[in-house]
Amino acid sequence: MPVSLENSKIIYTALKACGIRLLSALPETWLVHLIQIAEGDPEMTLVRLAKEEEGVGLSAGAHFAGVKSAMLMQNHGYLASINGIVSFAHLYKVPLLMLITYRGSFGERDPWQTQGGNVTEALLRAMNIPYSFLDAPASVERRIRQAHTLAESSLQPVALLLTRDLMWVE
Amino acid sequence: MLRTDCLRSIYSELEKCLVVTIMGAVATELQSLGHSPNFFYLQHAMGLASSTGLGLALCLPRQKVVVFDGDGSLLMNLGTLSTLARYKPKNLVHVVFDNESLLSVGGFPTATSTGSDLEGIARAAGIPRASTVRTVEEFKAATRQAILGDGLQMIVAKVEPVGPEAFVTDLGLLENRFQFRRYIQSLAAKSH
Numbered sequence: 001m002p003v004s005l006e007n008s009k010i011i012y013t014a015l016k017a018c019g020i021r022l023l024s025a026l027p028e029t030w031l032v033h034l035i036q037i038a039e040g041d042p043e044m045t046l047v048r049l050a051k052e053e054e055g056v057g058l059s060a061g062a063h064f065a066g067v068k069s070a071m072l073m074q075n076h077g078y079l080a081s082i083n084g085i086v087s088f089a090h091l092y093k094v095p096l097l098m099l100i101t102y103r104g105s106f107g108e109r110d111p112w113q114t115q116g117g118n119v120t121e122a123l124l125r126a127m128n129i130p131y132s133f134l135d136a137p138a139s140v141e142r143r144i145r146q147a148h149t150l151a152e153s154s155l156q157p158v159a160l161l162l163t164r165d166l167m168w169v170e
Numbered sequence: 171m172l173r174t175d176c177l178r179s180i181y182s183e184l185e186k187c188l189v190v191t192i193m194g195a196v197a198t199e200l201q202s203l204g205h206s207p208n209f210f211y212l213q214h215a216m217g218l219a220s221s222t223g224l225g226l227a228l229c230l231p232r233q234k235v236v237v238f239d240g241d242g243s244l245l246m247n248l249g250t251l252s253t254l255a256r257y258k259p260k261n262l263v264h265v266v267f268d269n270e271s272l273l274s275v276g277g278f279p280t281a282t283s284t285g286s287d288l289e290g291i292a293r294a295a296g297i298p299r300a301s302t303v304r305t306v307e308e309f310k311a312a313t314r315q316a317i318l319g320d321g322l323q324m325i326v327a328k329v330e331p332v333g334p335e336a337f338v339t340d341l342g343l344l345e346n347r348f349q350f351r352r353y354i355q356s357l358a359a360k361s362h
Contacts, residue, residue, distance in 0.1 A: 047253070051247070056221070057221025057225060058228075064347075065225065065230045066229075069225075088215035092347045093347065
């Protein structure tokens with residue numbers, strides 16, 4: 001499978017370095033390695049969800065409990081989580097570190113992913129969610145650390161878009 | 171059976187639990203019995219009270235967590251039952267007040283009024299122990315046993331579709347949220 005194992009490991013290592021100990025996830029192709037690594041890590045609580053919005057509640061519970069968490073989802077999972085983000089994370093000032101695979105953008109071959117790609121950034125902006133990109137291995141660690149720092153200091157959701165350039169080996 | 175009588179019957183058992191409620195009548199009635207810093211009222215985000223309880227229960231395995239859910243909220247996120255069943259936290263009690271209606275928006279009937287059985291759905295999702303109670307005595311016994319015992323349990327309490335006159339209280343949402351987190355931090359400090 002041409003999903004980059006090497007770059008998935010870099011992302012995972014960066015999450016661990018931030019102290020992330022709970023990951024909620026709903027599988028998607030680009031996330032397979034990350035989920036498998038988390039599953040094999042006894043220090044990580046991996047929660048496989050039925051729908052991504054549950055992850056907002058999971059992360060809120062973890063935050064109340066003093067445990068740092070992150071959410072792994074596809075951009076369509078972000079779309080499915082919007083009410084939870086607005087009426088829980090925003091309303092109650094809950095930090096969320098959302099790692100969102102940016103499907104449906106340049107290079108996308110799957111027709112069914114393309115509409116989600118069109119609206120992802122516009123919706124992040126509409127919701128005032130600060131976001132950046134994970135697009136090169138050299139900057140992954142720094143961006144994840146910065147995103148996590150901002151989520152914790154601002155007590156709000158922050159998004160990192162995982163791009164094809166980082167996740168996919170052509 | 172009235173929800174407020176159910177809550178009153180087990181109120182003293184909640185003292186050492188972390189409690190998460192849904193919005194509307196459940197939150198207001200529990201507050202009217204006496205707010206406590208270990209109570210968190212999720213005043214929106216319908217469906218996510220049980221997910222919040224799961225996060226708490228997984229992160230604080232020695233702490234009993236009680237979620238007071240409702241039929242309308244749970245029906246918005248039935249997938250949560252499969253997630254709860256997958257991880258089966260031993261320290262989570264999931265109480266669902268089923269009044270067969272969306273009471274706070276005018277009492278419109280939910281699907282439990284036309285035969286959808288939340289206990290049955292929970293069992294089929296893999297929740298190990300699920301029961302339905304119809305009297306305050308049954309409710310008190312089942313919930314008390316679940317709080318004092320061990321293992322994920324769901325209790326569906328069939329209650330009347332009546333609630334308080336108003337739903338807004340003088341407890342700010344953020345005040346509640348920060349107080350709840352500080353309470354948990356104080357527990358952690360005590361155990362060290």
